[in-house]
Amino acid sequence: MKPVFPVEKTIRERTSVRSYEPRALSTKEKDLFHDFIKTLNNPFSVNVNFRLLESSDAWKGEKLGTYGVIKGARDFIGASVPDTDLALEALGYSLEHLVLYAVALGYGTCWLGGTFDRSAFSHAMDLKKGDLFPVITPLGYPADKKRPMESVMRWAAKSDQRKEWKELFFSENFSSPLSKSDAGDFAYALEMTRLAPSAVNKQPWRVVKCQNAFHFYKAKTLKEGKNSVDLQRVDVGIAACHFGLAAAEKNLPGGFKKLPVPNINTSSELIYLFSWVLNS
Structure with a gap:
């Protein structure tokens, strides 16, 4: 099935957004993503579990946090998989498809693998025993002005460079x-x-x-x-x-x-x- 967005344009527009306007997605916007998630599949036949999370969704009133890496975001996407063959590859495949869909609609995202409060997010994800929960992404409206730290992080990660x-x-x-x-x-x-x-x-x-x-x-x-x-x-x-x-x-x-x-x-x-x- 052909993608619902222009592939090259969307891939070239995608960038890691770390500063967001401090406003949550509307119910209508969340429903749009829930509907798209239902259409997602991956070539490895692994069931990837997605959850749209709000920053207040956590255990015992604890807020979801990213150690200052992400500022302003009110919504996140979490993805988990059972620990099976090619499970992590399937998760990367499906979540990137969702990320590109979000980018094509004008939303900001940022892959996070280590710089988030794993305990709080894990409680919000309601994981099953043995599930792998490696990454999250914020989902929201990119802020007009980037923080100085964001430019430093892009430079340190060599974000604008690619191998030949x-x-x-x-x-x-x-x-x-x-x-x-x-x-x-x-x-x-x-x-x-x-x-x-x-x-x-x-x-x-x-x-x-x-x-x-x-x-x-x-x-x-x-x-x-x-x-x-x-x-x-x-x-x-x-x-x-x-x-x-x-x-x-x-x-x-x-x-x-x-x-x-x-x-x-x-x-x-x-x-x-x-x-x-x-x-x-």
């Missing part, structure tokens, strides 16, 4: 960069993938074009805590969303599938996750 094609996309193996001409009709989908947001802008996805498939790998570019959720898997799901929406917009053939690990030489830092397989 030769660092992300490969042909047959990881020694041969994929050219845009060799990517053919899929060059557009890969360029939209390159523009995807990620934790501290590490862009941990690598894609290898091999015969009739594009194989997606996670490159471990951040240290993982023993008990923390692997946010880089969420990031690869975000990138896959960009690829999938762009492919749907252009009617490109194929779909995402988990295959046996491809016979491609890799380092221990590269982990195969899934593939886009062209229709035969």
Whole structure:
């Protein structure tokens, strides 16, 4: 199904908004998002649970907080998944689709993976045992004036920089960069993938074009805590969303599938996750 918004325009307009007008969404606006959530799916057949939360939605009167990273926001979107295969990738895919929908309508969002009060948000999410709850995003009206701290945070996270094609996309193996001409009709989908947001802008996805498939790998570019959720898997799901929406917009053939690990030489830092397989 084709996206309900222009993919490239929306992706290029999306930016992390950290300062908001201090007003809540109306019931009509919330209903709009609830209705869109009902239409969301992901190619990994994982049930992603979304909740629209208000800043006052918390346990024992506790307010939802983001340690000063976000200012003014009154509404948030939380997303959780059962701990299954490709669950975090599915969450990234579905929530990014929702984020882009919000951006296309003129709302502000910002992926948050560590800078929010996880305890308070977890109570508001009403999680089931074993659920993974890695990220949230504020949802609201961007403030006209940004705080000085917001510019500093964008600079520190290198938010306006993206890796070059030769660092992300490969042909047959990881020694041969994929050219845009060799990517053919899929060059557009890969360029939209390159523009995807990620934790501290590490862009941990690598894609290898091999015969009739594009194989997606996670490159471990951040240290993982023993008990923390692997946010880089969420990031690869975000990138896959960009690829999938762009492919749907252009009617490109194929779909995402988990295959046996491809016979491609890799380092221990590269982990195969899934593939886009062209229709035969």
